[in-house]
Amino acid sequence: MKLFNRMPAEVREAVTPPDRVLTYADGPDGYVIATDRALYIRGTRLPWFRVDRGLWDEEGLTVVTTSGEEHRALLPEPGRVPEAVRERVTASIVVSQYAPLDARGGVRLVARRTDDDRTVWEFVFDSGMDPEDPGLRALAEQALEEARRSFGV
Structure with a gap:
């Protein structure tokens, strides 16, 4: 988990209060941010209860919502985002x-x-x-x- 004081301003500004950042990763498509309440991917906020599953491959993340929509982000270095997605979806x-x-x-x-x-x-x-x-x-x-x-x- 990254410390708040080292968090890029773009990450802080992308998150809607009262969401709290758990972890994030930077990729060519921008930041993917996992908060306690939602996943922020390519400018879209997906509440955890609307995320059906996250699929990982060597290039990045594909998130499938409960309505069947897919959201894809390239993440060559995903950090702790995969664990956060798994944990938050399961917790919902x-x-x-x-x-x-x-x-x-x-x-x-x-x-x-x-x-x-x-x-x-x-x-x-x-x-x-x-x-x-x-x-x-x-x-x-x-x-x-x-x-x-x-x-x-």
Whole structure:
């Protein structure tokens, strides 16, 4: 973790209060900044509960949001950013439970904690399943109610 007094002004200025910088890395696309509440990548603030996963390769970071958007930044020297992304995304997940729906497959029910301490749920349907299918949505909603009762969330 970099000390606050050594933090570049660009990093401090990019972060929206009350976010607190945990770590950052500089690359040709600019800074990638991990805070306690969000990831700042290429000028975009992504709250942790909206980040589904971070994918790393030798060139940099690709972040996939819960809505399926991808954000990519080149980071030849990522520092502690990969660990921070993994830790913060994992920390945002309250519940992750798979529920079979029918012969075609199932849905992962994921509850995430938001910045303001609310819980939001999302459905992650198996590949090839239509999330807009009313029958599948009804089965997923039923599975969600069971999960809420089971976990008290």
